[in-house]
Amino acid sequence: MNRIKTLLYFLGSKTLTAWLAGVFVIYYLTAAVWSKEAFAYFVSGLSRKPVFQTWYSLLLINVAIRSTISLLSIRHEKLKVLLRLPLYIGMVLFLFSFFMSLNARQHRLIILGEGDVFDLPWERTMFRVVRVESALEKNAIRTEASAIFDYEPGIIISDWRGNEYHVTAYPPKKVISGYMHVLNFGIGPGVKISRNSLTLMKAEVALRLTPFGSVDKFEMEPYTFYISILPSGTVKKGRETAREYNLKKPRYRIEIVKGDKTITKAETDSSVSFDNGMRLDFFPPADWVLLEAVYDPFLPWFAFSVLLLAAGLLIRAFWLFSAPIHSKRP
Amino acid sequence: MSRFVLEALFIAAKEGVKLSLCVFIVISLLRRADRKQLIGSVLVGIGIVFVSSIGAMSSEATIEMRETVSKLVGYVFGLFYIFSLAALFHMSGTNMLGPLKDVVVKKPVLFSLILFLTIIYFMPDMAGSSLYLKDLYYMSGRDLLVFIASGVVFFGAAGLSYVLFERAGVGVTRLFGLPQTLLMLSLVKLVAGGVRGFAEFSLIPSVQSGLMKLTHDAVHQMLVMLMVPDHPILSVTAWNYIGVLFGEGAGLWLSLLLFMLPLGIFLTQHFSAEPVVPAEAKSGAMRRKFIKAFRDERVLRSIPIFVFMLFIFSNWFVQKGDGAYRLYVPEPVPAATENGVVVIPIKSPSKDLSDGMLHKFSVSIGEESIRILVMKRPDGTLAVCLDACEICPPDGYGQGKGHVVCLYCNTPIPYETLGKPGGCNPIPLAALVTDKDIRIEMKEVSLKWSDVKTGKTRESIER
Numbered sequence: 001m002n003r004i005k006t007l008l009y010f011l012g013s014k015t016l017t018a019w020l021a022g023v024f025v026i027y028y029l030t031a032a033v034w035s036k037e038a039f040a041y042f043v044s045g046l047s048r049k050p051v052f053q054t055w056y057s058l059l060l061i062n063v064a065i066r067s068t069i070s071l072l073s074i075r076h077e078k079l080k081v082l083l084r085l086p087l088y089i090g091m092v093l094f095l096f097s098f099f100m101s102l103n104a105r106q107h108r109l110i111i112l113g114e115g116d117v118f119d120l121p122w123e124r125t126m127f128r129v130v131r132v133e134s135a136l137e138k139n140a141i142r143t144e145a146s147a148i149f150d151y152e153p154g155i156i157i158s159d160w161r162g163n164e165y166h167v168t169a170y171p172p173k174k175v176i177s178g179y180m181h182v183l184n185f186g187i188g189p190g191v192k193i194s195r196n197s198l199t200l201m202k203a204e205v206a207l208r209l210t211p212f213g214s215v216d217k218f219e220m221e222p223y224t225f226y227i228s229i230l231p232s233g234t235v236k237k238g239r240e241t242a243r244e245y246n247l248k249k250p251r252y253r254i255e256i257v258k259g260d261k262t263i264t265k266a267e268t269d270s271s272v273s274f275d276n277g278m279r280l281d282f283f284p285p286a287d288w289v290l291l292e293a294v295y296d297p298f299l300p301w302f303a304f305s306v307l308l309l310a311a312g313l314l315i316r317a318f319w320l321f322s323a324p325i326h327s328k329r330p
Numbered sequence: 331m332s333r334f335v336l337e338a339l340f341i342a343a344k345e346g347v348k349l350s351l352c353v354f355i356v357i358s359l360l361r362r363a364d365r366k367q368l369i370g371s372v373l374v375g376i377g378i379v380f381v382s383s384i385g386a387m388s389s390e391a392t393i394e395m396r397e398t399v400s401k402l403v404g405y406v407f408g409l410f411y412i413f414s415l416a417a418l419f420h421m422s423g424t425n426m427l428g429p430l431k432d433v434v435v436k437k438p439v440l441f442s443l444i445l446f447l448t449i450i451y452f453m454p455d456m457a458g459s460s461l462y463l464k465d466l467y468y469m470s471g472r473d474l475l476v477f478i479a480s481g482v483v484f485f486g487a488a489g490l491s492y493v494l495f496e497r498a499g500v501g502v503t504r505l506f507g508l509p510q511t512l513l514m515l516s517l518v519k520l521v522a523g524g525v526r527g528f529a530e531f532s533l534i535p536s537v538q539s540g541l542m543k544l545t546h547d548a549v550h551q552m553l554v555m556l557m558v559p560d561h562p563i564l565s566v567t568a569w570n571y572i573g574v575l576f577g578e579g580a581g582l583w584l585s586l587l588l589f590m591l592p593l594g595i596f597l598t599q600h601f602s603a604e605p606v607v608p609a610e611a612k613s614g615a616m617r618r619k620f621i622k623a624f625r626d627e628r629v630l631r632s633i634p635i636f637v638f639m640l641f642i643f644s645n646w647f648v649q650k651g652d653g654a655y656r657l658y659v660p661e662p663v664p665a666a667t668e669n670g671v672v673v674i675p676i677k678s679p680s681k682d683l684s685d686g687m688l689h690k691f692s693v694s695i696g697e698e699s700i701r702i703l704v705m706k707r708p709d710g711t712l713a714v715c716l717d718a719c720e721i722c723p724p725d726g727y728g729q730g731k732g733h734v735v736c737l738y739c740n741t742p743i744p745y746e747t748l749g750k751p752g753g754c755n756p757i758p759l760a761a762l763v764t765d766k767d768i769r770i771e772m773k774e775v776s777l778k779w780s781d782v783k784t785g786k787t788r789e790s791i792e793r
Contacts, residue, residue: 013425014419014424014425015424015425015426015428018416018419018424018426019428022412026412028544029405029408029409029412030405032540032543032544033401033404033408033540034401034405038544039543039544039548039551040551043551101555102555170557170558170559171557172557181559182559183559208780213695213696213697213698214779215776215780217777226776228696230696292557292559294557299556299557302555303556306552306556
């Protein structure tokens with residue numbers, strides 16, 4: 001019994017807090033000076049390496065016991081307890097949910113366009129993309145100082161029961177048991193490749209063509225197609241010149257490579273012929289998004305703990321600064 | 331007198347004064363603590379350091395060895411700062427030694443400990459400075475005056491300043507208990523720990539960039555956990571607000587807070603501790619006298635800590651203007667292309683890519699200008715990368731001390747890791763480096779640049 005008491009006393013001691021802090025600082029210092037990326041290695045270690053997990057568990061236990069002891073020591077001063085509660089609970093919850101989140105999180109990145117169907121390993125239902133909300137004006141104007149996107153992109157998806165969810169970049173949307181948000185947006189040119197009127201391929205290819213001018217490629221054996229979007233025209237206002245991009249019918253620069261030889265270079269908004277009888281046609285592009293889907297039962301706890309911690313710190317700071325006023329005696 | 335001899339004199343004087351100041355503080359502490367018998371371990375340690383410095387000077391120093399010595403200086407500063415914090419908290423009632431409490435006070439243990447600390451404290455500085463003196467000797471065209479003058483000045487400065495400290499500093503040593511001594515030693519190292527002559531006097535810029543990297547990484551991790559999208563997609567909306575957390579100001583203040591917080595906590599504990607009046611002090615006058623002495627001692631012992639904090643606080647922002655943030659950002663020079671290959675000569679009348687400076691080149695694809703950076707790494711090889719990071723918008727990099735720095739998010743990237751993929755490192759390019767030039771396939775440049783601008787690289791990080 002005495003041994004358990006001694007162990008509990010040690011686990012809740014300032015000495016252990018100081019040792020754990022010291023161990024982290026020495027680890028960080030050593031890793032940062034000698035091998036770099038110390039923090040990233042530490043975070044990934046929390047979900048993989050028993051040494052890091054043990055250190056973290058000890059810290060969590062230590063903080064939990066110390067917070068409890070602190071609260072018990074002021075239990076008769078109800079106002080004090082109430083004001084300190086957010087900080088203590090916030091701290092413990094933050095450490096707990098961060099650790100659990102790192103270890104329990106499942107994560108998928110999916111490129112999606114309108115009409116696509118997808119499923120996730122942690123959901124029983126499938127999803128269909130109802131609509132993609134574009135991040136770009138259909139007639140986009142760009143200067144050197146322009147942002148990459150005009151709007152924050154979004155997506156509307158429905159589950160198999162017909163429930164619809166509107167997912168944007170931020171904040172993440174709760175969709176059944178997981179969370180989703182849009183991580184990136186792009187344009188997928190519609191292409192048809194044919195040989196002597198025989199269609200070999202027809203699809204919308206999700207390429208990274210924004211910021212405009214970026215070159216991306218797609219392949220169809222033995223050809224590689226390098227594509228970028230060109231301005232449809234320029235707009236002049238005073239001294240400034242802006243480029244105009246018509247995204248209903250974009251103008252493309254295309255380079256077709258066969259093996260290691262460039263066989264065709266062209267600028268077009270409709271079609272290009274190449275390699276004796278081959279033809280590439282463009283039809284209106286579609287928008288696509290990169291969706292990040294996460295299953296993390298501890299994410300709400302983590303977000304809540306961040307809020308609690310921030311509130312607790314503010315109250316604590318306010319209390320500390322106002323303490324001399326409270327304690328002034330006549 | 332040549333510039334090289336002048337710089338050698340400066341190094342020698344600095345190291346001499348530093349040595350005597352540190353030895354004086356430590357010996358004063360041992361005398362006051364009635365541990366005079368341990369002074370021997372300090373002297374033995376210094377003797378070992380001298381011998382090793384001569385050894386370092388006469389050995390064939392590789393670039394790796396120089397880098398190791400330079401890193402050790404910063405590392406030892408960090409260790410002494412941690413030791414001083416531990417000692418401060420121990421003195422204010424938190425038992426930091428646990429079961430080791432009875433072991434460390436034994437004489438052989440103390441002797442070995444002091445010897446070890448003396449060696450690790452002085453060795454990197456002395457070895458680093460010796461290597462730099464050797465460089466100066468060669469750069470001056472093997473002028474022996476570099477060694478002779480620096481030797482004379484070193485011993486002269488050390489002896490003279492020790493005598494001065496002995497005469498003037500006796501009263502001041504009252505301020506220094508063990509924690510204050512350790513803190514002062516770390517301060518000395520921070521202020522004058524540079525081992526590259528005029529070019530590097532203090533360690534503040536490197537400590538600052540290390541701490542800023544920690545705060546940047548912690549903020550970034552929080553955002554990833556909370557599923558906040560990275561830079562490009564939020565640039566028109568929430569990024570304007572979230573970006574504040576990655577800004578220069580936030581990083582500077584957060585890192586300062588991180589550095590000062592333990593000392594602030596200690597001071598709060600230190601000044602809120604109530605005096606425990608011994609039972610022998612029976613009369614009111616004796617009790618009052620004891621309490622007065624307790625409070626005086628408390629104020630005196632906190633002075634070195636306030637000095638440390640004040641020094642850091644004032645220099646943090648001065649260095650911000652002069653060191654960490656005054657980056658060298660060269661204008662990109664247009665590079666020639668031959669049959670779809672970018673060709674950059676390693677040496678030309680106006681440029682030498684092996685000079686250790688950051689070099690930028692531009693190539694055009696259509697209307698777009700793409701930047702390439704080339705820099706010599708500490709191992710002597712050339713790093714060839716895009717002037718863009720995998721995460722941020724492609725603002726490029728500037729050169730700081732020991733790091734290149736991402737101009738968008740201020741993340742410092744050590745020279746050694748240039749050319750390695752991942753995180754905020756510049757994206758490496760596959761290049762053929764010969765004796766004469768660097769050759770990069772235009773397609774490689776174009777594809778990697780396209781990945782950057784569309785955020786494809788970021789996805790691979792997420793995966």
